[in-house]
Amino acid sequence: MTTSSQMRHRRGTRDRQAHRLKAFIGFVVCFAAIIGIWQLVTTGYDDGGLAPTPAASWQRLIEVLSTALVYNPPNDFGIVFHLLASLQRLAVGFVLAAVAAIPLGLVLGTNRVLHDALDPIIQVLRPVSPLAWLPVGLALLRDSEATAIFVIFMASLWIILINTIDGVYRVNPLYLDLAKTLEATWANRTFKVILPATLPGIVTGLRTALSTAWLVIVAAEMIVGNRGMGTFVWNEWNAMNINSIIVAIVIIGVVGLVLDRSIALLHRLIPTT
Amino acid sequence: MRNQLVSSSKTQAGSIEIANITKGFQRRGGAFHQVLGEISCTVADGEFVTIIGPSGSGKSTLLKIIAGLETPDQGGVYLAGQPVTAPSRRLGVVFQQHVLLPWLTAKQNVLFALEANGTSARTAEERNELAEYWLEQVQLLDAQDLKPGQLSGGMQQRVGIARAFALESDVLLLDEPLGALDALTRHDLQQQLVYLSEHESRTFILVTHSVDEALLLSDRVLVLSAGPAAVIQQELHIPFARPRDRQTLEQSPEYLELRRHLLDALTRGTQEQKMGMQPIADGRK
Ligand SMILES: Nc1ncnc2c1ncn2[C@@H]1O[C@H](COP(=O)(O)OP(=O)(O)OP(=O)(O)O)[C@@H](O)[C@H]1O
Ligand SMILES: [Mg+2]
Numbered sequence: 417m418t419t420s421s422q423m424r425h426r427r428g429t430r431d432r433q434a435h436r437l438k439a440f441i442g443f444v445v446c447f448a449a450i451i452g453i454w455q456l457v458t459t460g461y462d463d464g465g466l467a468p469t470p471a472a473s474w475q476r477l478i479e480v481l482s483t484a485l486v487y488n489p490p491n492d493f494g495i496v497f498h499l500l501a502s503l504q505r506l507a508v509g510f511v512l513a514a515v516a517a518i519p520l521g522l523v524l525g526t527n528r529v530l531h532d533a534l535d536p537i538i539q540v541l542r543p544v545s546p547l548a549w550l551p552v553g554l555a556l557l558r559d560s561e562a563t564a565i566f567v568i569f570m571a572s573l574w575i576i577l578i579n580t581i582d583g584v585y586r587v588n589p590l591y592l593d594l595a596k597t598l599e600a601t602w603a604n605r606t607f608k609v610i611l612p613a614t615l616p617g618i619v620t621g622l623r624t625a626l627s628t629a630w631l632v633i634v635a636a637e638m639i640v641g642n643r644g645m646g647t648f649v650w651n652e653w654n655a656m657n658i659n660s661i662i663v664a665i666v667i668i669g670v671v672g673l674v675l676d677r678s679i680a681l682l683h684r685l686i687p688t689t
Numbered sequence: 690m691r692n693q694l695v696s697s698s699k700t701q702a703g704s705i706e707i708a709n710i711t712k713g714f715q716r717r718g719g720a721f722h723q724v725l726g727e728i729s730c731t732v733a734d735g736e737f738v739t740i741i742g743p744s745g746s747g748k749s750t751l752l753k754i755i756a757g758l759e760t761p762d763q764g765g766v767y768l769a770g771q772p773v774t775a776p777s778r779r780l781g782v783v784f785q786q787h788v789l790l791p792w793l794t795a796k797q798n799v800l801f802a803l804e805a806n807g808t809s810a811r812t813a814e815e816r817n818e819l820a821e822y823w824l825e826q827v828q829l830l831d832a833q834d835l836k837p838g839q840l841s842g843g844m845q846q847r848v849g850i851a852r853a854f855a856l857e858s859d860v861l862l863l864d865e866p867l868g869a870l871d872a873l874t875r876h877d878l879q880q881q882l883v884y885l886s887e888h889e890s891r892t893f894i895l896v897t898h899s900v901d902e903a904l905l906l907s908d909r910v911l912v913l914s915a916g917p918a919a920v921i922q923q924e925l926h927i928p929f930a931r932p933r934d935r936q937t938l939e940q941s942p943e944y945l946e947l948r949r950h951l952l953d954a955l956t957r958g959t960q961e962q963k964m965g966m967q968p969i970a971d972g973r974k
Contacts, residue, residue, distance in 0.1 A: 588788075590784055590786065590788040591788060591790065593758055593776075593782075593784070593788070594782075594784070594788045594790075595805065596757075596758060596775070596776040597756060597757075597758065597776040597777075597778075597780065597781070597782045598778060598801075598802050598805040598806060598856070599776065599777060599778050599805065599806040600805035600806060601805070601806060601807035603807070604801075604804070604805045604806075604807065605805075608790075608801060608805075609790065612790070612792045613790075686792070
């Protein structure tokens with residue numbers, strides 16, 4: 417009995433290891449293939465470094481990382497400072513959006529009349545690219561920093577709002593019946609029943625919003641701001657330094673992944689049955 | 690009988706009157722589905738009444754109306770002479786599916802019921818003691834700090850029962866509280882319910898599918914006919930002395946007689962339903 421179950425356990429572990437090994441080999445092969453195709457595509461255009469070859473990009477990555485901590489205002493910043501500037505804007509805009517959207521979502525989710533009154537406005541503004549708000553922000557705020565944050569705010573707001581409302585609609589109606597039979601006060605009903613039950617929807621909203629905001633900030637920074645990943649990309653483009661842009665793409669991707677994974681951890685905090 | 694004893698020594702705080710209520714729902718596609726025909730009955734203070742009937746006949750709907758969670762299309766429900774227009778803490782409910790808040794522990798769930806309305810005559814310590822008392826009554830003191838997800842189905846249902854009792858409502862409405870449980874747990878909890886109901890002078894209205902459960906627990910059984918437009922087609926007094934003991938009860942010839950009678954009434958209801966061309970799956974949630 418014991419030995420057979422141990423054997424089964426061991427076999428399970430072995431299967432999993434075999435699976436991981438296969439997946440890893442697959443990854444290496446695909447990665448090599450991509451580099452190979454990249455090399456093929458770019459060698460024909462060897463015109464003084466404009467087309468980024470894998471080797472040149474690698475070279476540039478080393479350079480960028482070795483000067484990552486350079487800090488010579490006003491124009492010469494290492495990649496770390498660009499990254500920090502982007503992350504800071506992202507954090508401010510994102511937190512402001514969450515602070516506005518979550519309470520508003522709870523109110524709209526629990527108040528049908530208010531929801532139906534505001535829904536047409538939300539539905540029209542939601543599909544608008546956040547970048548369209550950039551000129552509006554510049555005109556109203558007259559400050560590039562504030563405008564970048566405003567764009568992030570707009571990018572996150574609707575996503576968090578709609579997911580929060582949706583989360584409220586998904587609250588088990590029996591919880592609401594329970595709150596009614598207990599004559600729960602508004603505060604108890606909202607904060608001890610509806611809010612916890614809505615958390616999964618809210619976390620989904622935060623997660624999607626953060627990814628979207630990270631997409632948008634890079635684009636926004638190409639236009640406004642004197643520091644940031646977008647600015648870095650724009651400056652390097654103006655310097656015809658395409659290798660740097662490959663480096664920036666890799667860094668933006670990795671940071672985006674880390675952001676997404678860390679906010680996904682919030683899902684673990686919610687107990688469900 | 691017990692209810693007479695209780696009602697003579699106490700005010701009529703837990704008496705319920707159901708007067709000519711009807712209820713229907715608009716189905717998708719526009720057809721109107723009459724769930725409850727005209728239903729009237731009274732439940733005395735301290736009485737234990739069971740509603741039994743085929744699946745989908747409208748038992749839960751009736752209980753929800755009594756609880757104030759649904760409004761009847763016609764007629765009204767009166768608690769101690771006052772119309773019931775909204776849910777109230779005087780009408781405790783144990784739901785068909787247990788409704789515990791998954792982010793709270795067993796004890797916190799009971800405490801939430803005690804504190805939800807924002808005012809309490811008790812201090813925090815007294816509420817705590819009360820919650821522990823009722824969890825002990827359902828043998829869950831050891832599990833008080835576990836979340837619902839960590840409890841078995843039977844334990845979850847017992848927390849729901851403890852919560853409803855802790856509320857100290859005048860009336861307890863129980864919608865198949867033991868319906869989703871295995872036979873053994875169910876048997877065990879029925880025993881606990883007999884004990885609790887005999888030691889608590891409250892009014893009980895229980896919905897169940899089980900004839901034996903009805904006979905064991907109730908002073909009176911109302912048999913609902915199969916829908917649509919269900920009505921009370923039978924009313925049975927269960928005369929067994931209290932405290933009741935299942936073994937002695939089940940051995941008495943009177944019990945077998947009542948049991949046969951009830952089963953008869955129930956099957957008659959379903960046969961009528963079939964003749965009325967009602968799809969069998971109809972009304973199942
Ligand atoms: N909110 C609602 N909207 C529409 N129809 C409803 C609603 N609630 C109940 N019904 C209908 O009312 C009928 C009775 O439902 P109810 O839940 O009261 O039955 P029940 O007797 O409790 O059944 P069961 O024994 O299976 O729990 C069903 O046909 C159901 O479809
Ligand atoms: Mg039911």
